[in-house]
Amino acid sequence: xxxxxxxxxxxxxxxxxxxxxxxxxxxxxxxxxxxxxxxxxxxxxxxxxxxxxxxxxxxxxxxxxxxxxxxxxxxxxxxxxxxxxxxxxxxxxxxxxxxxxxxxxxxxxxxxxxxxxxxxxxxxxxxxxxxxxxxxxxxxxxxxxxxxxxxxxxxxxxxxxxxxxxxxxxxxxxxxxxxxxxxxxxxxxxxxxxxxxxxxxxxxxxxxxxxxxxxxxxxxxxxxxxxxxxxxxxxxxxxxxxxxxxxxxxxxxxxxxxxxxxxxxxxxxxxxxxxxxxxxxxxxxxxxxxxxxxxxxxxxxxxxxxxxxxxxxxxxxxxx
Amino acid sequence: xxxxxxxxxxxxxxxxxxxxxxxxxxxxxxxxxxxxxxxxxxxxxxxxxxxxxxxxxxxxxxxxxxxxxxxxxxxxxxxxxxxxxxxxxxxxxxxxxxxxxxxxxxxxxxxxxxxxxxxxxxxxxxxxxxxxxxxxxxxxxxxxxxxxxxxxxxxxxxxxxxxxxxxxxxxxxxxxxxxxxxxxxxxxxxxxxxxxxxxxxxxxxxxxxxxxxxxxxxxxxxxxxxxxxxxxxxxxxxxxxxxxxxxxxxxxxxxxxxxxxxxxxxxxxxxxxxxxxxxxxxxxxxxxxxxxxxxxxxxxxxxxxxxxxxxxxxxxxxxx
Numbered sequence: 001x002x003x004x005x006x007x008x009x010x011x012x013x014x015x016x017x018x019x020x021x022x023x024x025x026x027x028x029x030x031x032x033x034x035x036x037x038x039x040x041x042x043x044x045x046x047x048x049x050x051x052x053x054x055x056x057x058x059x060x061x062x063x064x065x066x067x068x069x070x071x072x073x074x075x076x077x078x079x080x081x082x083x084x085x086x087x088x089x090x091x092x093x094x095x096x097x098x099x100x101x102x103x104x105x106x107x108x109x110x111x112x113x114x115x116x117x118x119x120x121x122x123x124x125x126x127x128x129x130x131x132x133x134x135x136x137x138x139x140x141x142x143x144x145x146x147x148x149x150x151x152x153x154x155x156x157x158x159x160x161x162x163x164x165x166x167x168x169x170x171x172x173x174x175x176x177x178x179x180x181x182x183x184x185x186x187x188x189x190x191x192x193x194x195x196x197x198x199x200x201x202x203x204x205x206x207x208x209x210x211x212x213x214x215x216x217x218x219x220x221x222x223x224x225x226x227x228x229x230x231x232x233x234x235x236x237x238x239x240x241x242x243x244x245x246x247x248x249x250x251x252x253x254x255x256x257x258x259x260x261x262x263x264x265x266x267x268x269x270x271x272x273x274x275x276x277x278x279x280x281x282x283x284x285x286x287x288x289x290x291x292x293x294x295x296x297x298x299x300x301x302x303x304x305x306x307x308x309x310x311x312x313x314x315x316x317x318x319x320x
Numbered sequence: 321x322x323x324x325x326x327x328x329x330x331x332x333x334x335x336x337x338x339x340x341x342x343x344x345x346x347x348x349x350x351x352x353x354x355x356x357x358x359x360x361x362x363x364x365x366x367x368x369x370x371x372x373x374x375x376x377x378x379x380x381x382x383x384x385x386x387x388x389x390x391x392x393x394x395x396x397x398x399x400x401x402x403x404x405x406x407x408x409x410x411x412x413x414x415x416x417x418x419x420x421x422x423x424x425x426x427x428x429x430x431x432x433x434x435x436x437x438x439x440x441x442x443x444x445x446x447x448x449x450x451x452x453x454x455x456x457x458x459x460x461x462x463x464x465x466x467x468x469x470x471x472x473x474x475x476x477x478x479x480x481x482x483x484x485x486x487x488x489x490x491x492x493x494x495x496x497x498x499x500x501x502x503x504x505x506x507x508x509x510x511x512x513x514x515x516x517x518x519x520x521x522x523x524x525x526x527x528x529x530x531x532x533x534x535x536x537x538x539x540x541x542x543x544x545x546x547x548x549x550x551x552x553x554x555x556x557x558x559x560x561x562x563x564x565x566x567x568x569x570x571x572x573x574x575x576x577x578x579x580x581x582x583x584x585x586x587x588x589x590x591x592x593x594x595x596x597x598x599x600x601x602x603x604x605x606x607x608x609x610x611x612x613x614x615x616x617x618x619x620x621x622x623x624x625x626x627x628x629x630x631x632x633x634x635x636x637x638x639x640x
Contacts, residue, residue, distance in 0.1 A: 028363060032359060039351045048442050122368050127409060129449035131364060
């Protein structure tokens with residue numbers, strides 16, 4: 001299958017019509033109209049085979065995840081998704097693989113009314129770079145830098161599932177409903193776009209948890225020149241994680257496992273109840289897990305108030 | 321060197337301040353303001369080591385070229401560059417390599433007042449995906465689809481230099497001024513941004529020549545439902561190419577060598593003189609090389625009017 005046939009295949013499967021796409025795939029560049037009053041939110045993420053997903057991951061899941069991790073960044077800004085470009089590097093032009101990949105990408109694209117507006121298909125080691133574009137009024141955008149001492153700290157959904165799913169793949173294998181849940185959390189993360197929109201003008205700071213809770217909350221603290229304390233007993237865990245992983249193995253997954261794609265945010269304690277109710281109604285509950293403090297750094301406290309030694313910091317490329 | 325240190329290094333070397341960048345590198349997404357009356361032109365291109373550039377290419381040149389090929393796409397739309405994201409996948413965190421790469425990228429970024437607003441740094445086989453953003457009023461954008469029967473066909477600069485430079489690397493090697501010129505055309509192409517702006521509302525169709533003249537003019541013809549005839553004797557060649565490569569070897573390089581990053585465009589013959597004068601004054605002359613005709617396909621004619629057998633079509637990934 002030749003390059004242009006591959007492009008046509010992807011294009012056909014990912015077709016989403018938007019009035020603001022004045023010129024889509026097929027020219028030297030797409031022409032796009034940003035609505036008045038909106039700023040453009042742009043983010044890009046690369047997934048490399050064998051690094052960001054196991055080499056034998058199903059192409060549908062790779063397609064899904066490559067868009068999901070990017071949508072998660074828009075969610076963390078409180079932005080509404082609009083457009084994406086896809087740079088797909090493939091070792092060979094496998095039509096069945098590419099069709100399944102495009103189908104996984106397209107499920108999320110359709111769910112979020114996102115148009116694929118351009119891309120590049122090249123030959124090389126399997127790697128996917130997606131660049132997403134969304135809209136948010138500048139004054140409502142969620143940044144990392146607005147956390148205030150005294151804020152409560154929250155996280156959506158549950159933590160540690162994806163890391164547990166990865167451990168299953170590397171160890172005992174996947175058999176049973178609970179294992180499948182963890183694997184789905186690894187391979188098909190749900191970008192918290194609706195929750196990001198609910199946080200507009202209410203959260204003081206927000207980030208998506210991709211590298212691990214402690215690392216990503218650390219980015220909020222660094223950007224806001226504050227610190228944070230997390231209560232270990234408050235960390236949300238899924239029934240699947242609770243059922244399959246003992247407490248001592250669970251904690252590092254929840255604190256530093258990575259690939260959660262939940263939103264971690266801070267807000268005034270006075271609006272906590274209202275915020276938590278609104279989020280629960282949105283289909284993804286959030287949990288209050290700690291507080292913003294003046295002392296820099298992220299500390300984790302056990303039930304008795306003692307400090308828990310933090311596990312390795314979150315995932316970092318090129319770490320020794 | 322760790323991932324965040326690499327990012328800081330790139331960021332510091334590529335700093336370009338723009339008022340429309342409301343939030344740059346360092347959050348989950350950049351926040352960008354598109355000026356009123358402009359549409360956003362977006363394009364993305366990937367360079368893979370060993371595919372798009374020889375493995376031993378200098379990092380400065382890789383940085384330059386990874387931005388240049390993307391700016392060339394904006395030029396072909398008649399767009400003014402504004403922002404870029406950079407997804408850089410590296411086998412290891414080599415600070416010296418990354419600094420040189422960033423320096424090459426930054427030379428062009430500064431020349432075109434382009435701000436690097438985000439990116440992703442990952443570990444894996446060397447690969448670079450840049451997504452560029454520019455502005456153009458929708459009604460002035462240059463598309464592939466507007467060529468009209470009777471139009472004259474033009475190309476900026478000279479053709480075949482980059483392909484000849486690549487052949488030098490694979491064969492006799494580079495020694496001497498002419499060889500260096502061809503190699504520079506391969507490694508440091510000049511995006512024809514100023515020329516694209518001059519073509520606004522004057523060219524009927526435009527494309528950048530990245531895959532080879534015949535292939536790329538073929539894209540214009542396909543999108544415009546027309547055909548084209550090129551006069552072989554009119555194809556522009558650099559003194560270096562003329563001096564180093566015999567005619568029979570030169571022709572395939574000029575017609576299908578690829579990596580030229582010149583603009584090929586069609587316009588009404590009535591404005592040809594004025595257009596050519598304006599382009600010559602811009603610092604990059606263009607040449608009239610043929611005409612748009614009704615019969616589909618691209619044909620090349622020799623001096624006596626006979627049809628020249630077209631060499632292999634332009635570069636295509638996954639071609640057998």
